[in-house]
Amino acid sequence: MLETACYWVIGIGLVFDLFGCIGLIRLPDVYNRAQAATKCVTLGTCMILLGVAGLGFGRADWPMGVKAVICAVFILLTNPVAAHAICRGAYLSGVKLWEGSVEDAFADRARDLRDRQTEEGLVSHEETETP
Amino acid sequence: MKWLMCLLSVFALWMLLFWSLDPWVLGTGAFFALLVGTLLGDIFPDRLEKLxxxxxxxxxxxxxxxxxxxxxxxxxxxxxxxxxxxxxxxxxxxxxxxxxxxxxxxxxxxxxxxxxxxxxxxxxxxxxxxxxxxxxxxxxxxxxxxxxxxxxxxxxxxxxx
Structure with missing residues (x-):
């Protein structure tokens, strides 16, 4: 009974992962793709790991269950941070929003950040300013 | 204090991941807990009494x-x-x-x-x-x-x- 439930959870997790991958292909720009990649893949992978944890606990295989739970918590905490870092990095290095985007409130702040980085000599933004 | 909390939580995580009381596991765990605690103790959250x-x-x-x-x-x-x-x-x-x-x-x-x-x-x-x-x-x-x-x-x- 518990095993069947765990296999169902793993299966649903796989479906969410699949949606994440389809989103990665179909959505138009880095930022939208990162959305699909973080949301669907985080939940999908966490569900797979929780299913595995359930299987482990059901067989009294404690190390397997505990490791799977710890991995799920790690993914839940680190995946959004990684998506944030990727999007911020992409924006600051000059990746444009998709032309169908309706608003861009980050432009001013990004310009300030870039100026500051250039002043400090951390990066040169010459290559991104030429079209 | 922060250093100690960081050290203890790293060691607890290590033990959960290895799930064994082998002396080698305990020893390497203590070594890495000390290392991580010393390097990263400063960025551990303040105000632990909230816990x-x-x-x-x-x-x-x-x-x-x-x-x-x-x-x-x-x-x-x-x-x-x-x-x-x-x-x-x-x-x-x-x-x-x-x-x-x-x-x-x-x-x-x-x-x-x-x-x-x-x-x-x-x-x-x-x-x-x-x-x-x-x-x-x-x-x-x-x-x-x-x-x-x-x-x-x-x-x-x-x-x-």
């Missing part, structure tokens, strides 16, 4: 199922947009203000926003959050704030502040 307050734990227990429900809805929402033949999106980056002040609370707010319906935190600047929103549905700043972070703020304030 002892049962009300914070209670609100965390309320927050987790609520967050999980939002997360599932976010997934179904993105999945529907992705498999819809026209890919109905209206993306852009918006700026909202949060009333949360603590670093920890803001971190969790940003992570929760990233994992819930159609929104992804791009940057935080003081109280301003820059959010990439996959489907902007209103121009009103107050409704936007309500929709993006209003759901989480009361609970997170009680947990972390």
């Amino acid at each position: 002892l307050d049962p009300r914070r734990w209670l609100f965390l227990m309320i927050y987790l199922p609520f967050f999980f429900w939002c997360c599932v809805r976010a997934n179904l929402d993105v999945a529907l947009r992705v498999i819809h033949p026209d890919v109905p999106i209206r993306p852009g980056i918006v700026k909202v203000r949060t009333t949360l002040r603590g670093e920890m609370a803001k971190t969790f707010l940003a992570n929760s926003i990233t994992l819930t319906p159609g929104t992804l935190t791009v940057d935080i600047d003081g109280q301003d959050l820059y959010i990439h929103w996959i489907n902007i549905n209103t121009d009103d700043v107050r409704r936007r704030t309500e929709e993006i972070c209003g759901r989480f703020e009361p609970l997170l304030r009680r947990i972390f502040e």
Whole structure:
């Protein structure tokens, strides 16, 4: 009974992962793709790991269950941070929003950040300013 | 104190991952706990006495199922947009203000926003959050704030502040 439930959870997790991958292909720009990649893949992978944890606990295989739970918590905490870092990095290095985007409130702040980085000599933004 | 807490939590994590009382495991675990505690003890959260307050734990227990429900809805929402033949999106980056002040609370707010319906935190600047929103549905700043972070703020304030 518990095993069947765990296999169902793993299966649903796989479906969410699949949606994440389809989103990665179909959505138009880095930022939208990162959305699909973080949301669907985080939940999908966490569900797979929780299913595995359930299987482990059901067989009294404690190390397997505990490791799977710890991995799920790690993914839940680190995946959004990684998506944030990727999007911020992409924006600051000059990746444009998709032309169908309706608003861009980050432009001013990004310009300030870039100026500051250039002043400090951390990066040169010459290559991104030429079209 | 912070150093000791960091050391102990790293060691506990190590023991959970290895799940054995072999002297080699204990020894290498102690070595790495010391190393990590010495290197990273400074960035461990301040004000550990907050951990002892049962009300914070209670609100965390309320927050987790609520967050999980939002997360599932976010997934179904993105999945529907992705498999819809026209890919109905209206993306852009918006700026909202949060009333949360603590670093920890803001971190969790940003992570929760990233994992819930159609929104992804791009940057935080003081109280301003820059959010990439996959489907902007209103121009009103107050409704936007309500929709993006209003759901989480009361609970997170009680947990972390």
